Amino acid sequence: MSVETYTPQAFHRQAHDALGSPQIRSNFRKAMDGLMSKRRDVFSDWDLEALRELGANIRLRALARLPELLERLEANCEASGIKVHWAEDGEEACRIIRELCEARGAKSVIKGKSMVSEEMHLNAHLEAAGIEALESDLGEYLVQLNEQTPSHIIMPAIHLNTDEISTIMHDKTGLARTRDVDVMTAAARAQLRERFMSADIGISGVNFAVAETGTLCLVENEGNGRMTTTVPPVHIAVTGIEKVVEHLRDVPPLYALLTRSATGQHVTTYFNMISSPRKRGEHDGPEEVHLVLVDNGRSSIYQDDELLDTLRCIRCGACMNHCPVYTRVGGHTYGTTYPGPIGSILMPHMLGLEQTKDLPTASSLCGACGEVCPVKIPIPDLLVRLRREAVGEGRGNVPGAGVKRTKKEVAAWKGWQWLATHPSAWRGGTAIVGKLQALTPSKLGPWTECRTAPRPAKRSLHALVKRHQAGKDKSDAEKSAANHVIKKGKDEEERS
Amino acid sequence: MTPVKLYPPKPEKVYFFGTCLVDLFYPEAGLDGIRLLEREGIEVIFPEDQTCCGQPAYTSGYQQEARAVAVAQLGLFPESWPIIVPSGSCGGMMRVHYPQLFAGTEHERRATEVAGRIYELTEFLIHVCHLALEDRGGPEKVAMHTSCSARREMGLADTGPALLAKLGQVELVEQVRATECCGFGGTFAVRHPEVSAAMVDDKTRAIEAAGASRFVTSDCGCLMNIDGRFSHQKKGIEGEHIASYLWRRTS
Numbered sequence: 001m002s003v004e005t006y007t008p009q010a011f012h013r014q015a016h017d018a019l020g021s022p023q024i025r026s027n028f029r030k031a032m033d034g035l036m037s038k039r040r041d042v043f044s045d046w047d048l049e050a051l052r053e054l055g056a057n058i059r060l061r062a063l064a065r066l067p068e069l070l071e072r073l074e075a076n077c078e079a080s081g082i083k084v085h086w087a088e089d090g091e092e093a094c095r096i097i098r099e100l101c102e103a104r105g106a107k108s109v110i111k112g113k114s115m116v117s118e119e120m121h122l123n124a125h126l127e128a129a130g131i132e133a134l135e136s137d138l139g140e141y142l143v144q145l146n147e148q149t150p151s152h153i154i155m156p157a158i159h160l161n162t163d164e165i166s167t168i169m170h171d172k173t174g175l176a177r178t179r180d181v182d183v184m185t186a187a188a189r190a191q192l193r194e195r196f197m198s199a200d201i202g203i204s205g206v207n208f209a210v211a212e213t214g215t216l217c218l219v220e221n222e223g224n225g226r227m228t229t230t231v232p233p234v235h236i237a238v239t240g241i242e243k244v245v246e247h248l249r250d251v252p253p254l255y256a257l258l259t260r261s262a263t264g265q266h267v268t269t270y271f272n273m274i275s276s277p278r279k280r281g282e283h284d285g286p287e288e289v290h291l292v293l294v295d296n297g298r299s300s301i302y303q304d305d306e307l308l309d310t311l312r313c314i315r316c317g318a319c320m321n322h323c324p325v326y327t328r329v330g331g332h333t334y335g336t337t338y339p340g341p342i343g344s345i346l347m348p349h350m351l352g353l354e355q356t357k358d359l360p361t362a363s364s365l366c367g368a369c370g371e372v373c374p375v376k377i378p379i380p381d382l383l384v385r386l387r388r389e390a391v392g393e394g395r396g397n398v399p400g401a402g403v404k405r406t407k408k409e410v411a412a413w414k415g416w417q418w419l420a421t422h423p424s425a426w427r428g429g430t431a432i433v434g435k436l437q438a439l440t441p442s443k444l445g446p447w448t449e450c451r452t453a454p455r456p457a458k459r460s461l462h463a464l465v466k467r468h469q470a471g472k473d474k475s476d477a478e479k480s481a482a483n484h485v486i487k488k489g490k491d492e493e494e495r496s
Numbered sequence: 497m498t499p500v501k502l503y504p505p506k507p508e509k510v511y512f513f514g515t516c517l518v519d520l521f522y523p524e525a526g527l528d529g530i531r532l533l534e535r536e537g538i539e540v541i542f543p544e545d546q547t548c549c550g551q552p553a554y555t556s557g558y559q560q561e562a563r564a565v566a567v568a569q570l571g572l573f574p575e576s577w578p579i580i581v582p583s584g585s586c587g588g589m590m591r592v593h594y595p596q597l598f599a600g601t602e603h604e605r606r607a608t609e610v611a612g613r614i615y616e617l618t619e620f621l622i623h624v625c626h627l628a629l630e631d632r633g634g635p636e637k638v639a640m641h642t643s644c645s646a647r648r649e650m651g652l653a654d655t656g657p658a659l660l661a662k663l664g665q666v667e668l669v670e671q672v673r674a675t676e677c678c679g680f681g682g683t684f685a686v687r688h689p690e691v692s693a694a695m696v697d698d699k700t701r702a703i704e705a706a707g708a709s710r711f712v713t714s715d716c717g718c719l720m721n722i723d724g725r726f727s728h729q730k731k732g733i734e735g736e737h738i739a740s741y742l743w744r745r746t747s
Binding site for chain 2: 019325358361368371381386387390391393404410416420433445451452456457459460465469473
């Protein structure tokens, strides 16, 4: 397997490649089908709409008071000994974490799963500074061994099947070739266990940061999160500023939504609540706990009352699992840290529309993402909003706004607008198109590579209605009732 | 989600908004919709100056152009009669997005008023007309593809199948992943043709595997897409707008 670099600019080429790969097609289709059905089953005995409403309201309430809640979070964390750091962008967050590592003379870091750390390319940054960072989430571990990036935010190695994993384990760790998942898991576990014990620092993400108590909640299934946050002498938690919630009581509904939406689980195997470093007299836990709060474009999203909804996200991945585009092209095709629908509304803010202009259009606006979102983010509306920004008809506050506006396309839409606002020209135009029906091209670019070309009708609906109203269609419509009587505003009515 | 809609009693008259796709490519579907309504004793007013709801520009981000075209439609329905649209997609545009499109503009009130009177055709036939149908056709296995806009934007997953259930000789078969998009998505099919092609290919396979000899849909975009794929493969499975199918089998 070769190391591949994916970029959002190359979405079309990457989609082409993915669509042509039976492996990718079947790996994703099977996995997404499984996740969709698990989610459906696990919510079957819940009032899902009420729960989603609650989830959305909790997130909206937190976002409405985000600056204040972040300050409360900071104060409450600091009061219990968690050091809080603020980073304006990914680069600053990397620098803060590297300096914390260097202050401890750390050479080896063990990591729990964190999409924010992916977003800021933390591993590469640490490696450049001579600090080795090892991923301990099984999926992340495999992806790291394979020198790839995650293809899904919850299941980073979902693009790999058992045979591919077997090859990676063999090539990279020397494990004898096997298709036995338990053997491979045990081998990874043994290697990781060793590294948990020897790591100088553990780095994790955060699922919910509770402002009123200064508690960092971490949701996971493998126990690697607990090991990462308790075994090494230092724990650094890194998260986006939007992950804050106001109350501890806000957590259970969001947790219920998160696990069910993500993996169809009632609960995860582990739910960690981190509230301080090791206290005097305690026998375990890290000596130092740090929280790095990363902005990286979030406060700019926050300024816009529509785009703000993007920040409700609790990173469950349900929008990917249900997206017919993601299911077919896979996560790497998007070329961004967050793929799928949520990525298409989030990444333009982080990378700018110059790089990401093909992402908001990579959706049929089928609405499946918005329908399953546990916090009711209006993803299709936000995709349309970003399309507007890309062609320069939005509010202009997304980086790269207007980059997609071309004279040719504007002229085409203006022409369409003129026609659709001049009804007699419209009728004349459709009549001409109908008359020239025989001249309709049978090839219409990519459309006709797999479909026949649509043929304009000889008579438009406007024309048919006119004939109908004049009673003329009685003779030419074979099956339309011969005794059907046209009435125009008459009280009399006859049934066919 | 759209709030629960209270359906009015059957009115004396309705407006019919045909949509541009029907106007150009599937006029019979529009006319059959009109015939179904007229057979229920409703006078159908077809405003002659109608063109397009504005959706193509709206979903492409061309907000000003979409507004200009939508404004031109707002004035076509001066009386308080319901407005019937034989498409979940254009219906969704007018019911759900018109108020958003005109929010904060001088047209907001009128747009909201018009939006409140929009009904998708199958919705209106079921919930307002309480349509009774006498099936005159032979036995047939049919699949229904409900458009994503009808299903999710307008909340009308059941009205099409409910109408088909009234046809005694018709067996409605359900294709796998029936709720999944067919890959049309308006300009999506143009901007991402390969992904769209993969989607419609899966959709036609599912309909074929369900054993249907025909499929119906309430949206002409999906019809053009799925039927175009079937006829390209010369599969012999034909598609039809549900209005035409209902009219054909009961007239």
